[in-house]
Amino acid sequence: MNELRAVMKDMMVEKRDIYLSVLFGFLAGITAVALFASSGYLISKAALLPPIYTLSLMIAFLKIMGFARAFGRYLERLYSHRATFTMLSQLRVHFYEKLEPLAPAIFQKYKSGDLLSRIVGDIDRLQNFFLRVYYPPIVLGFIFLATIFFTVFYSVTVAVLLLVGLFVTGFLLPAWFAFKQRRIETRLREERGALSSEVTEFLYGFMDLKLYQQLGTKKEELEQASARYIDEQEKEGKMATYHQSMNSMVTLLVSWLVIAFGAYLVSNNELDGVFLAMLIMISLTVFENAVPMALVPAHFEDSRRAAKRLHEVVQDKPEIGEPTKSLPSNKPFSLTMKSVSFAFPEEKRSSLQDVDLHIPAGSKTAIVGASGSGKSTFFQLLLKFYTPTSGTVLYDEISQDSYSQEDIWARTNVVQQENHYFYGSLRENLLIAKEEATDEELHGVLEYVHMQNFDLDQTILEKGDNLSGGEKQRLAIARALLKKERLWLLDEPTSSLDAVTEQAVLERVFREAQDDTLLLISHRLVGLEHMDQIIVFDQGEIVESGSYQELLKHEGYFYRMKQIEKEVLV
């Protein structure tokens, strides 16, 4: 409930439309009651042959009410829907602003599909909160109060009957169904989650399932999950229909009671008979406004859960302080780590332990080590994707805390092990590195990475599905070459290339990065002779560092790795 309140606080910023929709909702409802009440009165009065001007006045009043009702309903729809869309857009922006600083650690906690369903689905679900939960009881309350106040002048008994009907249809039944709805909603969500996991697994694992002849079994599981979900949906639908029928039944019961008591009062001369039809029409019409109350519990429960799920995502505070400085763009800068240790969120095991190193500005450093030794994690800390559990990272001897993530990313040419490509042309995929680059520049970098035979208009499929592994890597390098910043972080950028192309591409990269700070993670130990420094990682720790010659002379870890590599190659 607190989550719903917190999310609502973010939503309800623009209040004018909210007040107007309540006002016009009330106007539409009360004029409908007045319209039918006066028609009931008119019919009874007409039977008593009143003067013609009385009838004319009554008919004019009826027409005005009819018009006011339509006008009120139109404006109510206009303002309530406008209020809802404004709230949704505010909520989306607000949520995104809170979410952005939490990335990428947030992916550690939530699966991307789940996150997407929260961002899109849960926010959309909240559109029902104002329209179907918050606003109907307020409008209903005002309409009933006004109607009961009017009815009291004619019959206190009928007024009490209306009050009891309001209590039962407006509060008692919805509260009872809200209670039952909770249980059904929980099961429904569980089944929806199970089905969406099954579908995702089926789609992503389709090829492997086919290869291992497991498609049939998985399909069966998928169908079972789907049947369970449909079953729960059916139960939910039945419950909603049951609730609506109960509401209608109580409403009609109240109208019957009004007729019965009204007739009794008329026969006892306690009520003028000319008003009986009017009171019956009032009771029939006023309960029309209670119909939306039948859906309040379902929508309330839905909104509550959506708000809870959204709140869960953004309640984590980013650990990052206010950035105060900007990295230089016109000169290379140094990197330092002082006693840095790091464990991924929710992980007990440290991925980096007591890392101390200094990488001078403009130097070339190779990072080597066994798979899983912490090399990529080291890059992630340099890029401030994560902050160290202890210790400090410094750029030009100034703490990383003084720089924003955006600033660090803007000043770095990064090639990751896996790089993303978007559906679109090759040109569009390159321009994300430098928006204003000309076709000439693009052709230039394609030539550097030996892809000069590619057309800039060529279509690249989602995730670069129509490119080979090596082509994807070369495109990532082409992006880095286009960006031309003064810090290069290259994580096994050429692991899928043949030796000849690899050498040519790396030579070009080194020529371009001649005066820049460059760090290269490499599995292969060839071609490291020209690096200023080689840092060897093992199980999250730096076990050795020095120049190529120094490490060979030392005959330590690097030397042994070199020997093994030689034996394998021979």
Ligand SMILES: Nc1ncnc2c1ncn2[C@@H]1O[C@H](COP(=O)(O)OP(=O)(O)OP(=O)(O)O)[C@@H](O)[C@H]1O
């Ligand atoms: N997102 C993550 N959550 C939890 N643990 C992780 C995560 N990413 C990596 N690790 C763990 O951190 C350790 C270091 O991983 P890292 O990717 O830095 O190794 P690496 O040296 O780059 O390996 P490789 O050469 O295979 O790319 C590994 O034990 C790995 O299991």
